[in-house]
Amino acid sequence: MDLITFAAPFFVAATIIELIVDRLRGSKFYRANDAINSLSTGMLYMSLGYFTKFAALVIWGYVLQNFALIDMSTSWFDASPRGVALWVVAALGWDFCYYWFHRASHEVSILWASHAVHHQSEDYNLSTAQRQTSSGFLFGWIFYLPLFVIGFPLEVLLTVGAVNLIYQFWVHTQMIDRLGVMDRIMITPSNHRVHHAQNAPYIDKNYGGMLILWDRLFGTYAAERDDEAVVFGVRKPLANWNQFWANLQVYDYLLYDSIRTKRWRDKIGVWFRRTGWRPADMEAAHPKQQSNLVEFKKFDPDIGQGMQRYVLFQFLAAISLGLLIANVYIGGGLRAIAALCIMLWAHLYTIGLLNQGRPNALVFESLRLVVVNGAALFAMRYSEFAVAPAAWVWIGIYTFVSMLWIIKLKNLVKTITSTA
Numbered sequence: 001m002d003l004i005t006f007a008a009p010f011f012v013a014a015t016i017i018e019l020i021v022d023r024l025r026g027s028k029f030y031r032a033n034d035a036i037n038s039l040s041t042g043m044l045y046m047s048l049g050y051f052t053k054f055a056a057l058v059i060w061g062y063v064l065q066n067f068a069l070i071d072m073s074t075s076w077f078d079a080s081p082r083g084v085a086l087w088v089v090a091a092l093g094w095d096f097c098y099y100w101f102h103r104a105s106h107e108v109s110i111l112w113a114s115h116a117v118h119h120q121s122e123d124y125n126l127s128t129a130q131r132q133t134s135s136g137f138l139f140g141w142i143f144y145l146p147l148f149v150i151g152f153p154l155e156v157l158l159t160v161g162a163v164n165l166i167y168q169f170w171v172h173t174q175m176i177d178r179l180g181v182m183d184r185i186m187i188t189p190s191n192h193r194v195h196h197a198q199n200a201p202y203i204d205k206n207y208g209g210m211l212i213l214w215d216r217l218f219g220t221y222a223a224e225r226d227d228e229a230v231v232f233g234v235r236k237p238l239a240n241w242n243q244f245w246a247n248l249q250v251y252d253y254l255l256y257d258s259i260r261t262k263r264w265r266d267k268i269g270v271w272f273r274r275t276g277w278r279p280a281d282m283e284a285a286h287p288k289q290q291s292n293l294v295e296f297k298k299f300d301p302d303i304g305q306g307m308q309r310y311v312l313f314q315f316l317a318a319i320s321l322g323l324l325i326a327n328v329y330i331g332g333g334l335r336a337i338a339a340l341c342i343m344l345w346a347h348l349y350t351i352g353l354l355n356q357g358r359p360n361a362l363v364f365e366s367l368r369l370v371v372v373n374g375a376a377l378f379a380m381r382y383s384e385f386a387v388a389p390a391a392w393v394w395i396g397i398y399t400f401v402s403m404l405w406i407i408k409l410k411n412l413v414k415t416i417t418s419t420a
């Protein structure tokens with residue numbers, strides 16, 4: 001079991017505890033729709049990862065075998081003082097590469113298109129930490145190549161990489177205030193809140209993963225200020241609960257400009273120049289709206305309590321499906337995972353539609369339950385994974401309850417619209 005899978009239950013437990021404390025204190029750091037959107041964006045990232053994460057491993061393994069300058073044995077990384085020192089050097093090396101990857105992810109348009117997903121939430125809590133991009137596999141591996149060229153063993157780098165990612169979880173909270181001297185050394189909740197801000201003085205600051213040292217060295221450090229309350233989110237709001245669109249929105253902006261701008265140099269420049277840069281002809285013809293920070297209003301469509309309860313029920317069902325997929329993955333059934341992932345993605349998609357109160361969301365939901373789930377379960381017959389008889393009973397009960405609930409919600413929607 002890898003470290004991140006091992007840590008996942010702790011992430012879930014910590015998020016639930018933070019949510020309970022938030023409700024008890026009335027601090028309003030959580031909104032159900034935003035948290036569901038962040039967590040389901042994380043589920044999309046995890047499930048797509050089953051198909052994409054091998055690419056980086058193959059390339060890293062190839063570089064290590066053919067271009068490593070030092071032939072480091074994993075046995076060097078033991079509990080001796082030298083072994084521990086080597087672990088520390090590897091962890092520092094990873095954190096340094098992470099800083100540059102993260103900095104480029106904000107400052108280069110095509111990389112921002114991938115990373116923006118992590119910043120779209122207008123709330124800030126432990127669920128935000130799980131809001132990860134699904135297209136990170138395209139470019140992320142490049143920035144760590146120097147460590148493989150030096151020759152650090154793959155297992156060591158994967159371990160320090162996992163520790164780095166796990167460390168970043170706890171800093172996504174507003175429950176912990178400033179931490180004095182620790183804020184000067186490490187990435188802490190206060191330092192990372194600044195990083196998630198859309199206020200001008202905080203933009204493009206605090207890129208570090210574990211250490212704030214790199215930001216201090218390379219001029220990108222900013223401390224949280226009492227006179228500048230953080231407004232979380234991105235300058236061009238997502239204003240949507242669709243997890244797929246969350247991953248595509250910025251690519252779409254760039255594609256739009258790239259296709260329509262006149263000069264070839266600009267068509268390419270759109271992708272690789274500094275984030276925010278636009279060709280002059282596009283800026284003049286289609287100026288972009290930016291969020292108004294003075295009267296900032298979070299994206300928060302009202303869908304009514306009945307629908308909220310249904311969305312929560314479906315979200316819990318989607319989590320169960322996600323856990324099942326993780327289990328099947330450990331068992332090595334790739335074809336079964338493909339069928340189950342199609343079920344999961346359709347599930348996340350309709351949760352987004354329902355959460356947003358989109359017209360016809362209930363029609364899509366009914367189609368998902370009957371057509372998509374039916375087809376995926378039929379496809380499972382041809383996979384390595386047999387659906388147990390008891391599971392069929394549960395699937396049947398779940399589908400029946402969902403359909404009854406939809407009929408009730410449909411009547412509710414009808415009553416509201418006819419009395420309006």
Ligand SMILES: [Zn+2]
Nearest residue numbers: 102106115118
């Ligand atoms: Zn970032």
Ligand SMILES: [Zn+2]
Nearest residue numbers: 118172192196
């Ligand atoms: Zn973050």
